[in-house]
Amino acid sequence: MSGLTGADPWAVLRGATRARVALGRAGDGLPTSRLLEFRAAHAAARDAVHASLDVAALRGALRAAGVAADVVDGLVEVHSAAPDRATYLQRPDLGRRLADGTDLPAGECDLAIVIADGLSPRAVQDHAAGLVAAVLDRLAGWTVAPLVLAAQARVALGDPVGAALGARAVVVAIGERPGLSSADSLGLYMTFAPRPGRADSERNCISNVRPPHGLGYAEAAGTLVALLTAARELGASGVALKDEGPALPPGAG
Known part of the structure; x- marks a missing residue:
């Protein structure tokens, strides 16, 4: 028993999660190291919200991930009705509407994919390319509209984009609201x-795409394509469509 003296009984639990658990205390407050970790995590979350998306770097990441050159070159950039980041954060409704005068190539296709900065452009910068490449690799037989990159965007901006492109379904890959344990989480919303x-x-949501600490690209893409296939056969998404896991049956609902 003497070998256990001073051992932290919570160490195993903390090693299994990035959640802030069993922080301990020093007098009436937190230990200094835990307080500094909290402040650093809070600063990272704030920085993620206010960061700008580097479009050129994202195009390069898409190419490096194996996305075809013509797809990357054909990427269409749009902007929401929020004119700047400050307005976007204060007026969520403007982030759900396209800016006046937005022109998208009308057509007819199975799917539109929208990459949206959302509340964490950092998540898009880090994970969108790998995720989009994994999804496109699994869409044999699907017609896909040109990729769309949306700035100052909320999830619902995918609705007018998908409608304008004539898509039967739309997927929005968006930076999720940062938390104190994850400032780089990417979410997928399918409608x-x-x-x-x-x-x-x-809508159906696949959340926390952020390897290695969250869902991997291949797993997220597999689940998304299974949901898309089932939604096409069912003719609906959202609460009418259940994610039954890796063996999601066609038309699950």
Whole structure:
């Protein structure tokens, strides 16, 4: 028993999660090391919200991830109705609408993919290229609209984008709101038959795409394509469509 003197009984739990658990205390407060960790995590979350997306670097990352050159070169950039980052953070409604005069190539396709900066451009910078490459690799037989990169965007911006492109489904890969344990989490939101006014209950979400601490690109892409296939057969997404895991049956609902 003498060998256990001074051992931290919470060390195993802390090693299994990035959540802030069993922080201990020093007198009436936190130990100095834990307080500094908290402040650093809080600063990282704030920085992630206010960061700018480097479009040129993202194009380069897409190429490096194996996305075809014509797809990268054909990437369409759009902007929400929020004119700047400060307005975007204060007016979520403007982030759900396209800026006046936005022109998108009308057509007819199975799927539109929107890469949106959201509340963590850092997440998009770090993970969008690998995720998009993994998704495109699994879409044999699908017609896909030109990739769209949306600035100052909320999830619902995918609805007018998908409708304008004539897409039967839209996927929005967006930087999620940073937390104190994750400032770089990417979320995927899939909506069947997108159009302005769709409710959040009509979408399916795959959250926390951020290897190695969250969902990997291949696993996220596999789940997304299974959901897309089932949504196409069912003719609906959201609460009407259940994610039954890796063996998601066609038309699950």
